Amino acid sequence: MVVNLKKFTNKPELFTGGHRLCAGCGIATIIRQVLMAVENPVVISNATGCLEVGSSIYPYTSWKVPWIHSAFENSAATISGVETVYQALREEGKVAEDIRFIAIGGDGGTYDIGLQALSGALERGHNFTYICYDNEAYMNTGMQRSSASAYGSWTTTTPLGKVGKGKTIRKKPLTDIVVAHRIPYVAQAAPGHWRDLMTKVQKALATEGPSFLNILQPCVPGWRIEPHASMKAAKLAVETCYWPLYEVVDGVYRVTVKPKQKKPLAEYLELQGRFRHLLAEEQQPLLDELQADVDAVWEALLNKSAPTETKTKEE
Amino acid sequence: MAIRVAYTGNGACAQAMRQVEPHMVAAYPITPQTEVVEEFAKFVADGKVKTKFLPVESEHSAMSACIGGAAAGGRVMTTTASQGLAYMWEMLYIASGLRLPIVMGVANRALSAPINIHGDHSDTMGARDSGWVQLYCKTVQEVYDTLIQAVRIAEHDEVRLPVMVCYDGFSVSHSLMDLEVLAEEQVKGFVGSFTPRYPLLDIANPVTYGPLALYDFYFEYRRQQVEAMATAERAVGEIAEEYASLSGRRYSAVEAYRLDNAEVALVSLGSTASTIEYAVDRLRDEGVAAGALRIRTFRPFPKDAIREALEPLKAVAVMDRSESLSGWGGPVGIEVKAAFYETEARPLLLDVVYGLGGRDVGVDDVREVFGELKKATDAGKMSDPVYYLSLRE
Numbered sequence A: 001m002v003v004n005l006k007k008f009t010n011k012p013e014l015f016t017g018g019h020r021l022c023a024g025c026g027i028a029t030i031i032r033q034v035l036m037a038v039e040n041p042v043v044i045s046n047a048t049g050c051l052e053v054g055s056s057i058y059p060y061t062s063w064k065v066p067w068i069h070s071a072f073e074n075s076a077a078t079i080s081g082v083e084t085v086y087q088a089l090r091e092e093g094k095v096a097e098d099i100r101f102i103a104i105g106g107d108g109g110t111y112d113i114g115l116q117a118l119s120g121a122l123e124r125g126h127n128f129t130y131i132c133y134d135n136e137a138y139m140n141t142g143m144q145r146s147s148a149s150a151y152g153s154w155t156t157t158t159p160l161g162k163v164g165k166g167k168t169i170r171k172k173p174l175t176d177i178v179v180a181h182r183i184p185y186v187a188q189a190a191p192g193h194w195r196d197l198m199t200k201v202q203k204a205l206a207t208e209g210p211s212f213l214n215i216l217q218p219c220v221p222g223w224r225i226e227p228h229a230s231m232k233a234a235k236l237a238v239e240t241c242y243w244p245l246y247e248v249v250d251g252v253y254r255v256t257v258k259p260k261q262k263k264p265l266a267e268y269l270e271l272q273g274r275f276r277h278l279l280a281e282e283q284q285p286l287l288d289e290l291q292a293d294v295d296a297v298w299e300a301l302l303n304k305s306a307p308t309e310t311k312t313k314e315e
Numbered sequence B: 001m002a003i004r005v006a007y008t009g010n011g012a013c014a015q016a017m018r019q020v021e022p023h024m025v026a027a028y029p030i031t032p033q034t035e036v037v038e039e040f041a042k043f044v045a046d047g048k049v050k051t052k053f054l055p056v057e058s059e060h061s062a063m064s065a066c067i068g069g070a071a072a073g074g075r076v077m078t079t080t081a082s083q084g085l086a087y088m089w090e091m092l093y094i095a096s097g098l099r100l101p102i103v104m105g106v107a108n109r110a111l112s113a114p115i116n117i118h119g120d121h122s123d124t125m126g127a128r129d130s131g132w133v134q135l136y137c138k139t140v141q142e143v144y145d146t147l148i149q150a151v152r153i154a155e156h157d158e159v160r161l162p163v164m165v166c167y168d169g170f171s172v173s174h175s176l177m178d179l180e181v182l183a184e185e186q187v188k189g190f191v192g193s194f195t196p197r198y199p200l201l202d203i204a205n206p207v208t209y210g211p212l213a214l215y216d217f218y219f220e221y222r223r224q225q226v227e228a229m230a231t232a233e234r235a236v237g238e239i240a241e242e243y244a245s246l247s248g249r250r251y252s253a254v255e256a257y258r259l260d261n262a263e264v265a266l267v268s269l270g271s272t273a274s275t276i277e278y279a280v281d282r283l284r285d286e287g288v289a290a291g292a293l294r295i296r297t298f299r300p301f302p303k304d305a306i307r308e309a310l311e312p313l314k315a316v317a318v319m320d321r322s323e324s325l326s327g328w329g330g331p332v333g334i335e336v337k338a339a340f341y342e343t344e345a346r347p348l349l350l351d352v353v354y355g356l357g358g359r360d361v362g363v364d365d366v367r368e369v370f371g372e373l374k375k376a377t378d379a380g381k382m383s384d385p386v387y388y389l390s391l392r393e
């Protein structure tokens, strides 16, 4: 699958402007990339969170596709009902279109409160794509930690203080957890690598059965970055191998973007206020540990990755 | 042709669901509702229905899937009880707020703690403000008849609210009773095919379900539910009439039993009415002017019909199978009392909390309550507003 930018930019926007996400918010970029990549009609279910709140303030909506928000923890369960009724109505001949189904949730709605509903829907094998936009905290409620929050990061519930050092627990390996469900397609993506992201969306939507995309999403207020820096942060996450881009097709791993030269983790951390405290001199041992962790995960990924040709540079 | 069989309440619920044959049933097992899920799964396995059965991982997901399915444009159903209903709580309000015509059978059961699997009304009474129509059934036959009517009520164009069909755990869910089952085509004809409103699957006309509505619009949403619930009162009656001409069985919002010339009466919901009616017959034989009223529709609350039926009486006991912890007994008593606030004349009203956690209520217990009403009429007042029946104190 090769993604053609010209073709996409000529497509009418399915996620319109006028939404109330923050300037520079990575979610809007991700959703536009996702919807540019879809070819079939889609129906979307969306968990409570920034995307839902920012895009559907009654009587307005940014969505030019059928869209449902019901609650926070049940995006996957809601879409499973939609998809099941679709199967029934198609058999009755009442729906003719070849529709694809997408469930969206933030990291809170996916790694934490929605994990059960996600796991259930994956196990039942619905024909749908789950997209997690992972900004590493509960941003909508004001930047509280989630199980996706990075080790060492500041959040409003892992504040810094005389004793507090930010989050002192590792990020939950959700992508691995999803892979363990043995579904046909799982991938990690980031919006700075748009071609990679859109290709993965197309692959996911073409998959028979459940598919899952975990997409890292820079958050301007939560990461304490400038609005113009969000795509830079997304790229650095990939270039430092903090957020490796890979896919797992029927259990086979493949790294899809291999940085030509792996950058030091500190470059990614430096950009963001939520990690500023880690850059103090006395924190060097911790920083070394974090770097070693990134290296180990990356090495392990390369080792289990199929030795196919991976791109070293894109766009 | 209708056929007569012996069935349990759960069996009757499953049979009605089979005959309605919705597009999807998403459910999770819990005592005393489990058999419905099992029986329905078997209908699917035997190819008796085309319905898609979704064995979800929780009740929260069952209701979420029903919400998705109904919004997609399907006729959907689920069943639950007790902790399962409690676990769905959040989604109950979302189902009604999105005005989705979901039908749910509930085999009433007590709520934990302590954990208890037997019948009382704590589960559904807690959901009385959730925007669902609530119908309480007395018999196995009524479970069957009500489930079929519920489809029409929920899908009524001016109602579009979800409907709970409540029946007592064990005393109805597991009791074998006589059941007359309608012919397949009678049921199919009665419910008709489902016409969804604004379905998600109408790709050409994309809709946004479940937006954020703040102080500028939220209030109107809830007010419209009030309107729909008021309309539901009329719809429940009209649909019951139509069903009566099909089945010969007529149901109304409230059902009076020997209330003519009665001086004292018991008001109840669900299967306890059978025991009360039996006791009323004995008391009548003994010359006591006893009667009974059964509230079948608790939401919408038929306040006019209740007032009209009870106003001439001297004393009334309202049987509550749940506790509100307000100091006023249970919710049914409180609402019946509220119905009389503006009337000139009103009977003495006693709230009787009974049968919690499945504690049995027999004819002697009912007689005991009538005894309390006698004491009150003699004294001209109630000594205590709440009476706990068959309780160790």
Ligand SMILES: Cc1ncc(C[n+]2csc(CCOP(=O)(O)OP(=O)(O)O)c2C)c(N)n1
Pocket: A048, A049, A050, A051, A072, A073, A105, A106, A107, A108, A109, A110, A135, A137, A138, A139, A140, A141, A146
């Ligand atoms: C059951 C429930 N608990 C809590 C909330 C409050 N809440 C709304 S959004 C949210 C955080 C969402 O975080 P995430 O899923 O990471 O998405 P983001 O806000 O980052 O877009 C929380 C805690 C809720 N709506 N429902």
